[in-house]
Amino acid sequence: MTRQFENKVALVTGAGSGIGRAAALAFGREGAKVVVVDIVEAGGAETVKLIEEAGGQATFVRCDISNAQEVEAMVKAAVDKYGRLDCAFNNAGAGTLTSTVDCTDEVFDLTVRVNLKGAWLCMKYEILQMEKQGGGAIVNTASAAGVVAQEGHSPYSGAKAGLIQLTKVAALECGMKNIRVNALSPGPIRTPMLEPLLNDPAIKEQITKTVPMHRAGTPEEVAAVALFLCSDGASFVNGVMIPVDGGKTAGFLRL
Numbered sequence: 001m002t003r004q005f006e007n008k009v010a011l012v013t014g015a016g017s018g019i020g021r022a023a024a025l026a027f028g029r030e031g032a033k034v035v036v037v038d039i040v041e042a043g044g045a046e047t048v049k050l051i052e053e054a055g056g057q058a059t060f061v062r063c064d065i066s067n068a069q070e071v072e073a074m075v076k077a078a079v080d081k082y083g084r085l086d087c088a089f090n091n092a093g094a095g096t097l098t099s100t101v102d103c104t105d106e107v108f109d110l111t112v113r114v115n116l117k118g119a120w121l122c123m124k125y126e127i128l129q130m131e132k133q134g135g136g137a138i139v140n141t142a143s144a145a146g147v148v149a150q151e152g153h154s155p156y157s158g159a160k161a162g163l164i165q166l167t168k169v170a171a172l173e174c175g176m177k178n179i180r181v182n183a184l185s186p187g188p189i190r191t192p193m194l195e196p197l198l199n200d201p202a203i204k205e206q207i208t209k210t211v212p213m214h215r216a217g218t219p220e221e222v223a224a225v226a227l228f229l230c231s232d233g234a235s236f237v238n239g240v241m242i243p244v245d246g247g248k249t250a251g252f253l254r255l
Contacts, residue, residue, distance in 0.1 A: 004231055006031035009082040011075075013065055013122060014092030016043020018191035019141065021050075022219035023089050023226050028056030030227065032087065035078040036060045039092070065092050065118035075125040085129045087230040090122040091141040095156040108155045115159035116166070123170050127179060135178030137230040140167050141222075142241060144187040147249040160185075164241050171239030180238040182229045187245025188216040212247035 010027040014020035016038035028034050028051035036051070036058050038044035044060040051058040059081050063074040078085050094114040096107050119140050130136030145153045146160025167183040174181055188194060188207050198204045198216055208214050222244045228234055229242070243249050 003031040004233075005087070005227075008086040009033045009035065009078060009084050010087040010089070010230065011035040011037060011078050011085060011126070012089045012091060013037040013063070014141075015047050016040050017047075018193070019186065019189060019219045019222045019226075020089070020091040021047045023091065023223035024058070025050060025054070026220070026223045026227050027087070027089075028054060028058060032056075033082045034058040035074075035081070035085075037063050037065075037074055037092070039064050065090075065122055066113040068121055071118075071121040072125050074122075075129050079129060084133050085126060086136050088122065088126045088136070088138045089141070089226045089230070090119045090126075090138065091226075092118060093141060093143075095159070097152050097156065098154065099152050100154040103154055111155045112159045112162075115156065116162045119163050120166055123166070123181065127170065127174060127177075127181075130174075130179045131177055136180075137234075138170070138179065138181045139226045139229045140181075140183040141226075142167070142183045142185040144185050144243065144245045144249050147185055147241075147243065167241065168239045175238055180229075180234070182234075182237060182239065183241040184222065184225050184229065185241055185243045185245065185249070186217065186222050187211060187243070187248040189222055189244075190216050190218050210248055211245065212250065215246065217244060217246060 010032040012024045015024040015036040024034050024047050036044045036047045048058040048060045061074050061077045063070045095111040142163045143160040145157045171181040225244050
């Protein structure tokens with residue numbers, strides 16, 4: 001540990017489990033005051049407890065990121081508590097895997113509302129705060145499904161592909177304001193959602209054979225990239241999307 005985020009404030013959405021929790025814990029270990037955001041209070045409270053038990057500082061804010069008023073209040077709560085907002089990891093997401101034909105209006109709207117509109121709302125209010133204080137760093141969680149098309153991933157793939165473009169537009173708009181905006185795209189990661197599938201040998205083989213490294217990643221491996229993109233070590237990195245997928249989207253993989 002380098003304590004590279006000492007005296008900085010980091011906000012993480014979807015921090016009640018999986019990648020978000022791993023990132024929140026990592027920010028805490030590196031000295032940041034962490035704003036733990038989730039729509040599920042129990043998961044968020046547990047993340048705060050884990051950070052505090054490790055000697056860090058954290059506070060929980062419940063937020064539905066698809067609701068503009070709640071997102072605005074989320075950023076205000078972070079600033080009211082800690083005085084500023086230096087880093088934001090917009091990681092929260094949702095979606096049911098479904099084909100183009102089988103997808104319902106309700107599933108489409110929910111998937112786009114959370115994964116695309118929600119991330120846009122977070123960026124909007126985070127950028128407004130970072131403009132006031134003279135800078136900051138934002139990282140969005142996209143997906144390998146937003147980089148290469150995958151059957152059965154409509155509209156999730158569309159929402160995540162759109163998020164990559166939203167990230168680039170925001171980076172172009174904010175570069176002169178000393179605000180960097182980047183994205184990362186995880187491949188198969190051992191989150192609570194995927195773990196049960198990986199426990200089935202047949203399904204595990206089907207999933208991991210699409211990854212050149214022939215394994216699923218860990219939440220901690222994704223969190224490490226999020227922290228890098230928020231760090232001073234990435235001070236000239238802006239408007240990029242970094243795959244964290246073991247090579248899944250690097251090119252055509254012969255199965």
